[in-house]
Amino acid sequence: VIELTGIERRFQVGDQVVAALRGVDLTLGDGDYAAVMGPSGSGKSTLLNILGLLDRPDAGTYALGGVETTSLNEERRARLRRERIGFIFQSFHLIPRLTAAGNVELPLTLAGVAPKERRERVAAALDALGLTPRAHHRPDQLSGGQRQRVAIARATVMAPELILADEPTGNLDRASGEEVIRALEGLNARGLTLILVTHDPVLGGRARRRIRMADGAVAEDLCA
Amino acid sequence: VIELTGIERRFQVGDQVVAALRGVDLTLGDGDYAAVMGPSGSGKSTLLNILGLLDRPDAGTYALGGVETTSLNEERRARLRRERIGFIFQSFHLIPRLTAAGNVELPLTLAGVAPKERRERVAAALDALGLTPRAHHRPDQLSGGQRQRVAIARATVMAPELILADEPTGNLDRASGEEVIRALEGLNARGLTLILVTHDPVLGGRARRRIRMADGAVAEDLCA
Numbered sequence: 001v002i003e004l005t006g007i008e009r010r011f012q013v014g015d016q017v018v019a020a021l022r023g024v025d026l027t028l029g030d031g032d033y034a035a036v037m038g039p040s041g042s043g044k045s046t047l048l049n050i051l052g053l054l055d056r057p058d059a060g061t062y063a064l065g066g067v068e069t070t071s072l073n074e075e076r077r078a079r080l081r082r083e084r085i086g087f088i089f090q091s092f093h094l095i096p097r098l099t100a101a102g103n104v105e106l107p108l109t110l111a112g113v114a115p116k117e118r119r120e121r122v123a124a125a126l127d128a129l130g131l132t133p134r135a136h137h138r139p140d141q142l143s144g145g146q147r148q149r150v151a152i153a154r155a156t157v158m159a160p161e162l163i164l165a166d167e168p169t170g171n172l173d174r175a176s177g178e179e180v181i182r183a184l185e186g187l188n189a190r191g192l193t194l195i196l197v198t199h200d201p202v203l204g205g206r207a208r209r210r211i212r213m214a215d216g217a218v219a220e221d222l223c224a
Numbered sequence: 225v226i227e228l229t230g231i232e233r234r235f236q237v238g239d240q241v242v243a244a245l246r247g248v249d250l251t252l253g254d255g256d257y258a259a260v261m262g263p264s265g266s267g268k269s270t271l272l273n274i275l276g277l278l279d280r281p282d283a284g285t286y287a288l289g290g291v292e293t294t295s296l297n298e299e300r301r302a303r304l305r306r307e308r309i310g311f312i313f314q315s316f317h318l319i320p321r322l323t324a325a326g327n328v329e330l331p332l333t334l335a336g337v338a339p340k341e342r343r344e345r346v347a348a349a350l351d352a353l354g355l356t357p358r359a360h361h362r363p364d365q366l367s368g369g370q371r372q373r374v375a376i377a378r379a380t381v382m383a384p385e386l387i388l389a390d391e392p393t394g395n396l397d398r399a400s401g402e403e404v405i406r407a408l409e410g411l412n413a414r415g416l417t418l419i420l421v422t423h424d425p426v427l428g429g430r431a432r433r434r435i436r437m438a439d440g441a442v443a444e445d446l447c448a
C-alpha cells in the first residue's frame with residue numbers, strides 16, 4: 001500500500017544544505033506494522049512527513065494505495081491526507097482554543113459526521129486513552145502525556161487506513177505507553193497500516209517490520 | 225537547599241477543581257541528584273514549575289537556598305529564577321525567531337556577559353550536545369531531539385546552582401540520551417543540584433535520590 005522509490009529531501013539553511021533523506025526506498029503492504037528507529041536527526045520525522053503527505057520529496061516517487069501522490073495538486077493531496085491518514089506529531093500540534101474533546105472531534109466534523117455519532121466516537125476515543133476526566137481541558141490545562149494522548153485520540157478517531165505516529169509514547173510512563181500501544185495495535189489488528197517512529201527499543205521490538213535509519217538513509221530493513 | 229512544606233496546587237477548569245499537588249513535603253541538599261517519576265498526570269511538571277519559581281503554590285512554603293520564596297514579589301522571584309535556576313521544559317519553549325546558538329546565548333546576554341565570552345560559552349555548550357552543525361538553524365529547522373538538546377544547552381550554559389529537567393531525554397535515542405545525562409551528571413559532580421523528571425526507569429535508577437509521585441502526592445522517597 002506504500003511504495004517509496006528513490007526519495008530525497010534536502011533543506012537549505014543559509015548557504016548550508018542538509019540532506020535529510022538521501023535516497024530512501026520502502027515498500028509496505030496493507031495492514032503492516034512497522035517501527036522506524038535511529039539516532040536523533042537521522043531523518044525519521046522527515047520520512048514520516050512525506051508518508052503523511054505533509055511534505056513533498058525533492059526527488060523520487062510515493063505511491064499510496066496505488067495512487068502516485070507526488071504528481072497530485074495540493075488540494076487532492078489534502079483530501080487524500082484527510083480521508084486516509086491519521087498523523088500523531090512529535091510535537092502534538094493541538095489547537096490551543098479547543099478542549100481535548102474539541103480537538104478529537106475536529107476531523108469528524110470536517111468529514112461531515114453527524115453530531116450524535118461524533119459525540120459517541122469522541123467519548124469512546126477519549127475513554128480508550130484514559131482522558132475522560134480531562135475532556136473539557138484545553139491543551140494548556142493538560143499534562144505533557146495527556147496532550148500526547150489527545151493527539152493520539154485525534155489521529156485514530158477517524159479509523160484511517162494508515163496511522164503514522166511520531167514518538168507516540170515519548171512523554172508517557174510505562175503504563176500509559178502500554179495503553180497507547182495496545183490501542184494502536186488493536187487498530188492494526190483490524191487492518192489499519194501502522195508506522196511508528198520510536199526511540200524505545202522495547203516498543204520497536206513489537207513491530208513485525210523494523211526499519212533503522214542513519215544519516216538520511218535506511219541502514220536496515222528487517223521482517224521479524 | 226530546597227525545602228518544600230505542605231505544598232498544594234489546585235487548578236480550576238469550569239466547575240471542576242483538579243488537585244494537581246495535594247500536600248507535598250520535600251527536602252533536598254546542595255548538590256543532590258534526584259529523579260522524580262510517576263504516571264502521566266501525577267503532578268511532576270506542576271512540582272517542577274513550583275521548584276523553578278514559574279508557578280506559586282496555593283498553600284505551603286518553598287525555601288530555596290534559605291530564602292523563603294512564596295512571600296517574595298514577582299520581580300524578586302524572576303531575578304532569583306534567572307540567577308540560580310536552569311529549567312528544561314517538557315515542551316522546550318525555544319524562541320522561534322532565534323537560531324539554536326541565539327537561544328543558548330540569550331540567558332548570557334540577559335546576565336550581562338561580554339560578547340567574546342558569550343560566544344565561547346555558547347560554542348562549548350552546543351559542542352557538548354552535538355549541536356555544532358545545527359548552530360544556525362532555527363527551531364523549526366531542527367529535529368525534535370535537536371530542539372530538546374538546544375533547551376538543555378540553554379538551561380546549562382549559565383551553570384546555575386539548580387537544574388530542573390522535565391523529561392530531558394523523551395525525544396532522544398539511547399546514545400544522544402546518554403550524552404545528555406553525562407553532561408547533566410558532570411554539572412552535578414561540580415556541585416549543581418540536579419532534579420530530573422523522567423519516565424525512563426533506567427535514567428531514574430542513576431539518581432541517588434528517587435521520588436515517586438502518584439495523584440498529586442509523594443508516594444515514595446528513597447535514597448539509593
Ligand SMILES: Nc1ncnc2c1ncn2[C@@H]1O[C@H](COP(=O)(O)OP(=O)(O)OP(=O)(O)O)[C@@H](O)[C@H]1O
Nearest residue numbers: 141143144145146235244264265266267268269270
Ligand atoms: N493549567 C492547568 N489547568 C488545569 N489542570 C491542569 C493544569 N496543569 C496541569 N493540570 C492537571 O494537573 C495534573 C498534573 O499535571 P502535570 O503536568 O503536573 O502532570 P505530569 O506528572 O507532569 O504528567 P506527564 O507525565 O503527562 O507530563 C494533570 O491531571 C493535569 O491535567
Ligand SMILES: Nc1ncnc2c1ncn2[C@@H]1O[C@H](COP(=O)(O)OP(=O)(O)OP(=O)(O)O)[C@@H](O)[C@H]1O
Nearest residue numbers: 011020040041042043044045046365367368369370
Ligand atoms: N525545515 C528544516 N530545515 C532545515 N533542516 C531541517 C529541517 N527539518 C529537519 N531538518 C534537519 O534534517 C535532519 C533530519 O531531521 P528529522 O526531524 O527528520 O530527524 P529525526 O530522525 O526525526 O530526529 P529526532 O529523533 O531528533 O526527532 C536533522 O538534522 C534536522 O536538523
Ligand SMILES: [Mg+2]
Nearest residue numbers: 045090367368
Ligand atoms: Mg523526529
Ligand SMILES: [Mg+2]
Nearest residue numbers: 143144269314
Ligand atoms: Mg509533565
